[in-house]
Amino acid sequence: MSNIHQFSSKDAIQADASRWISAMDRGLSKQERMQFQHWVQQNKAHQDAVFELAQLWDELSVLNELSSLFPNKNSINKPVHREINFSIAASVFAALLVASFIFVGIEHWPTTPQEQAKYSKIYRTKVGEQATFVLPDSTIVQLNTNSLLEVAYTKNRRQLILSRGEGRFNVAKDAARPFTVMAGDKSFTALGTVFNVQRNAASDLELLVTEGKVMITDPSVAVNADDFVQLQSASNDTDSVKKINASIVISGEKALIKESITEPIKRLTHDDVQRDLAWQQGILIFNGEPLSEALQEVSRYTATRFELADPTLASLKVAGVFKAGDITGLLDSLRINLAIEHERLGEHIVSLKHGDHS
CATH class of the missing domain: 2.60.120.1440 (Jelly Rolls)
Structure with a gap:
């Protein structure tokens, strides 16, 4: 039995709700409507987040879409009061953009x-x-x-x-x-x-x-x-x-x-194409690249820089799947699988060396 438990933070739920609201604003396909209903039914927090955000969005197309999907939700068709605290609204949307790893740029296009x-x-x-x-x-x-x-x-x-x-x-x-x-x-x-x-x-x-x-x-x-x-x-x-x-x-x-x-x-x-484009899902995949090249790629996603105390590590071939920016996971994997230890020389500098084999 797996002991892995999936959970989502409040910021992650708000980010998902933001993406769904944006999708409703442009119009949901039949498949997207089914996916959205499934997502909302997974957790009451999902439903609360999307309805709260819809009130801030204040777009008729979004309100109508929610009304058709959830006709028993009474509050969605209520007019939005213009006295709403816009500083709160702004902070909510700022948090959503920060929390969202990939988001769609919404702007006023030329007409x-x-x-x-x-x-x-x-x-x-x-x-x-x-x-x-x-x-x-x-x-x-x-x-x-x-x-x-x-x-x-x-x-x-x-x-x-x-x-x-x-x-x-x-x-x-x-x-x-x-x-x-x-x-x-x-x-x-x-x-x-x-x-x-x-x-x-x-x-x-x-x-x-x-x-x-x-x-x-x-x-x-x-x-x-x-x-x-x-x-x-x-x-x-x-x-x-x-x-x-x-x-x-x-x-x-x-x-x-x-x-x-x-x-x-x-x-x-x-497989080569999928590996090269894995960044679009926030993932880095290595399949035999030298460690020096892999670390250079990892550094693109974080302020952390790596130093190889032992030059022989540079040509060491590595393979694995990592979440972009997950330095802790990378260092743990190097230690467990390749006996490569690390030392932090500063806030953003990590030195790597062969571990003791004694």
Whole structure:
């Protein structure tokens, strides 16, 4: 019998309630309605949290949705009193955003074609934070820890600059406005696709395509609408692709760019793809990477930095599944499984060494 007991903190319940309220505001699918009802019925605290938050949200679509799902709940259709303490409301929403590990960016989008054509905004995440944003054209962007993304839409193109970090882009189709992500000294143009870009340095990048295909070029190459239509059926053997010294990466492939040089494209297994994208669920998966590389990846999600007192530890191959930012769990695993002891040299510095075998 398992002795593991699942429980949720008040902050976690409020974060879940916030996501459900946001989903109701845009409209629940049939499957989502069933999932929401199941979640509410799990715990009275779930129901209390979502109804309290609905009163603060004060959106007719949300109130109507709750009324149809829970017709016996008397308080939901009562008008909201405008004398509500807005400092309390603000603190509630601030707590929800902090508690939520992944949240959807809700903003007032441009409403006219002219406004949408000139949309610009900067999105960022802090160390250890992940966030999902929906752009005005319905493109979905998920940013990993410590990322900075500049978005600039014009009438003829959609251009984004990933200044640091990592992002996943589920691109809305718009043949009239090509979608390009610039990172370091490379540009990644979507050809109807879902892809992931990680910037390790200006000249060291990673591209993983999970749907459609992406063209890698130098930033000086500008793709217009006519080019876009032709490139959708292009491959690496196409003359127009060779002429601009581009590389096309298709679904299930990964491109590594080291010191500005694009290495041979790699075909990944399903497990490889899942491992590379595990960060989207707040998980880090290692499968034979050197310990030095694994610790470097872990450090992206926390202020903690690692020092290897014994240089031989750097090449030690490691494997395991860890929650991003869970330094205690990582150190315990290293001690139990690999006899690697640690010493804290400061608030954010951990030294690792081989344990005594005596």
